Amino acid sequence: MSEMHIIVGAGQAGGWAAMGMRQAGFTGRILLIGEEPWRPYERPPLSKAMLTAPEEPPPAYFHPAERYAEQGIELMLGAAVEEIMPTERRIRLRGGDRLAYDKLLIATGGRARRLPVHGGEHALYLRTLDEARAIRVRLREARRVVCIGAGVIGLEIASSACALGAQVTVLEALAAPMGRCVSPEGARFVERLHAGAGVELRCGEIVQAIERDGGSFRVICRDGVEESADLVLAGVGMERNLMLARDAGLVLEGGIVVDEHGATSEPGIYAAGDVAAFYHPLYGRRLRLESWRHAQNHGLAVGRAMAGDPAPYEDVPWFWTDQHGVNLQVAGLPAEAARTIVRVDNDKAFTAAHLVEDGTIIGLTAANAPRDIRAATAMIRAGRRPDPARLADPAIPLQSVQ
Ligand SMILES: Cc1cc2nc3c(=O)[nH]c(=O)nc-3n(C[C@H](O)[C@H](O)[C@H](O)COP(=O)(O)OP(=O)(O)OC[C@H]3O[C@@H](n4cnc5c(N)ncnc54)[C@H](O)[C@@H]3O)c2cc1C
Numbered sequence: 001m002s003e004m005h006i007i008v009g010a011g012q013a014g015g016w017a018a019m020g021m022r023q024a025g026f027t028g029r030i031l032l033i034g035e036e037p038w039r040p041y042e043r044p045p046l047s048k049a050m051l052t053a054p055e056e057p058p059p060a061y062f063h064p065a066e067r068y069a070e071q072g073i074e075l076m077l078g079a080a081v082e083e084i085m086p087t088e089r090r091i092r093l094r095g096g097d098r099l100a101y102d103k104l105l106i107a108t109g110g111r112a113r114r115l116p117v118h119g120g121e122h123a124l125y126l127r128t129l130d131e132a133r134a135i136r137v138r139l140r141e142a143r144r145v146v147c148i149g150a151g152v153i154g155l156e157i158a159s160s161a162c163a164l165g166a167q168v169t170v171l172e173a174l175a176a177p178m179g180r181c182v183s184p185e186g187a188r189f190v191e192r193l194h195a196g197a198g199v200e201l202r203c204g205e206i207v208q209a210i211e212r213d214g215g216s217f218r219v220i221c222r223d224g225v226e227e228s229a230d231l232v233l234a235g236v237g238m239e240r241n242l243m244l245a246r247d248a249g250l251v252l253e254g255g256i257v258v259d260e261h262g263a264t265s266e267p268g269i270y271a272a273g274d275v276a277a278f279y280h281p282l283y284g285r286r287l288r289l290e291s292w293r294h295a296q297n298h299g300l301a302v303g304r305a306m307a308g309d310p311a312p313y314e315d316v317p318w319f320w321t322d323q324h325g326v327n328l329q330v331a332g333l334p335a336e337a338a339r340t341i342v343r344v345d346n347d348k349a350f351t352a353a354h355l356v357e358d359g360t361i362i363g364l365t366a367a368n369a370p371r372d373i374r375a376a377t378a379m380i381r382a383g384r385r386p387d388p389a390r391l392a393d394p395a396i397p398l399q400s401v402q
Contacts, residue, residue, distance in 0.1 A: 003028030005306060006091060006101040008081045008244065010034025012043070012292065013273025013299035014107035015062050018073045020303025030073045031099070035080040036128060039065065044292055046132035047156035048322055051139055052163050059129055084248040086266045103306050106256060106264070106271040107299060108241035110290070115148060115234050119210035122217055123234035126153055135233065142166050142231035146219050148207050150177035152321045154235025155190065158199050159323040161233075169227055170194070171205040171219065181319070181330055183340045186365040189350040190323070196347060197324040238290055240275050253277045255288040260312040262302030272302040281314045282381070283333070291319035316377045329373045332363030332380045343394045344369075351394070359385040364398075375399040 005021060007014045010032045018030050034040075042060040049057050068075055083092040084106075090098050112125035124135050135157070139145070145161045147154045150172035161168045170177075176187035177194075194201045206222040210232055219227045240255055251257040251265035255277030262270040262278065273295040277286045294315065301313040320329040326348065334340075337354030344351040351372050354363035361384055364376030375398040379386065390401045 003102045004100065005030050005103045005105070006099060007032045007105045007107055008084075008091065009105075009107035009109055009241075009273075009275070010036065010038075010040050010075065010077060011107060011109045011273065012040055012062065012295035013109070013275075013302075014105065015040030016296050016299035017105050017107060017272055017303030017306070018068075019063070019071065020300040021307040022071045022073070023300075024304040024307035024309035026307035028102070030071075031076060032068075032073055033076045033079050033081055033093070035078070036130075037078045038129060039063070039068065039075055039077065041129060042292075043127070046129065047126060047153055048160060050129075050132045051136050051157065051160035056133070056136060081244060084244050084269070086248050086269060089268060102268065104269045105262075105302065105306060106245055106269065106275060107273045108244065109274045109295075110238040110240045112153075112234075113237040113239045115207065115210075115236055117207055117209055119212070119217075120234070122210040122212060123148060123232045125234055126157065127238070138231050139164055139166070142229075144216070144229045145169070145231045145233065146171065146217075146227050146229035147233045147235060148219070149235040149237070150174075150179075150201060150203065151235050151237060152178060152181065152319075154233070155194070155323050156321060157233050157235060158194065158201075159197070161231075162197050162199050162324070166231075168198075169200045169202065169229075171207055171221065171227070172201070172203045173206045175203050177201060177203065180335055182365050183334050183337060183352060183354060185340050185342050185345065185352050186328075186330075186334065186350065189345065189367065190328070192347060193324050193326055238274065240288075242275065245271065245275075253286060255286075257286065258302075260314070261305040261310045262298070262313070263305070270302050270306055272298045278313065281312050282316070282383075287317065287333075289317055289319075291317065293318050314381075316380050318373070318377065326367050327370070328365070328367045329370060330363065330365050331373050331377045332361070334363035334365055337362055341388055341391050343392060343398075351398075353386070353391050355388075359388065361386055372398045375401075 080094040112127040145166045147158045147170045209220045211218045216230045256271035334354040338357045342352045350367040366372045
């Protein structure tokens with residue numbers, strides 16, 4: 001009997017893990033099980049072109065359907081795994097069927113966190129293609145839009161709503177936008193970007209309730225401020241799908257704890273992508289990331305490790321966001337910096353390097369400057385301590401700064 005690898009979650013990490021297993025020479029069965037009815041597709045367009053394009057774009061699949069057939073990867077879509085039984089090495093599907101595995105990958109990602117306030121169900125949330133389609137339809141009729149949350153997703157939705165001509169207000173509980181992803185200087189750039197586009201971005205506003213008001217809604221904040229809207233959207237973070245792992249007794253730390261090869265605390269069970277809290281050799285501790293490149297490369301690396309070709313996963317964290325025509329990219333971990341050196345800061349361009357106490361570069365934030373991001377990624381990986389004076393001089397290309 002050939003060996004059986006089951007992947008729970010047919011998202012980006014799960015799809016790439018399946019490909020990684022084959023790349024590494026695994027010849028047994030691979031079964032990719034996903035709750036959504038689609039094969040793995042890209043989520044980044046959901047908050048961007050999916051909302052703004054005049055014609056609804058087709059889903060951006062990672063791989064054509066034939067690739068799965070060619071690679072001998074079995075897809076079981078529209079099917080949810082309800083239980084993992086590690087001692088028996090079996091899973092139970094919704095409906096009761098049980099399947100045996102030799103190795104299991106949990107790549108269940110996450111879902112949009114719901115606002116825990118009175119009337120939170122009146123807001124629309126975004127994680128899946130179906131949710132994006134629902135928002136797309138409603139955005140076309142909305143004149144007055146309130147976005148709750150100024151994280152990456154909330155701000156991208158705000159930018160898309162603005163591009164469609166709506167009057168947009170963003171309410172953020174924290175003191176600055178994109179709080180966990182950028183430095184205070186980066187946050188100010190983002191604030192200016194939205195102000196320049198006509199979005200009203202208000203920080204320190206804690207939403208307490210959403211009330212229906214005829215055909216529209218009233219968003220009520222703790223300080224008594226009220227905003228009326230004909231569409232309320234919330235981007236208040238992602239909740240990892242941890243139930244299966246928790247019930248199976250796996251060690252969790254806000255995500256499923258895995259080593260640098262994706263192995264969990266339970267023999268034969270692995271985890272990858274957004275759902276994992278993975279050990280990163282460069283930082284010497286565990287990280288949880290929610291980004292496109294991580295989902296792809298972690299999925300690939302863990303898939304290969306499951307097929308017997310382990311190489312420690314040590315990608316430098318990286319993500320991008322598109323807002324009001326500006327492409328903002330962040331490499332490394334800016335939030336952990338002791339000091340930020342701003343190289344460029346004007347209405348359309350921004351580059352800032354982030355250093356820890358001893359001057360080692362830990363991150364770079366750059367708007368419309370992908371080359372700088374590439375240079376900084378190499379510096380971060382190498383643990384460079386660049387000369388601060390040269391770093392601060394925008395006339396010196398970043399790749400020449402040592
Ligand atoms: C709107 C949006 C825009 C984004 N834009 C960017 C961007 O611009 N740049 C960037 O770097 N990143 C972006 N991201 C983040 C990136 O898309 C995610 O990090 C990536 O999708 C994570 O992949 P994943 O496979 O780990 O999880 P997911 O994509 O969440 O996939 C997990 C899959 O598992 C399925 N599943 C869960 N539980 C079960 C179960 N019990 N049984 C069966 N199936 C199950 C789910 O239905 C889902 O399909 C964006 C994300 C969103 C939502």
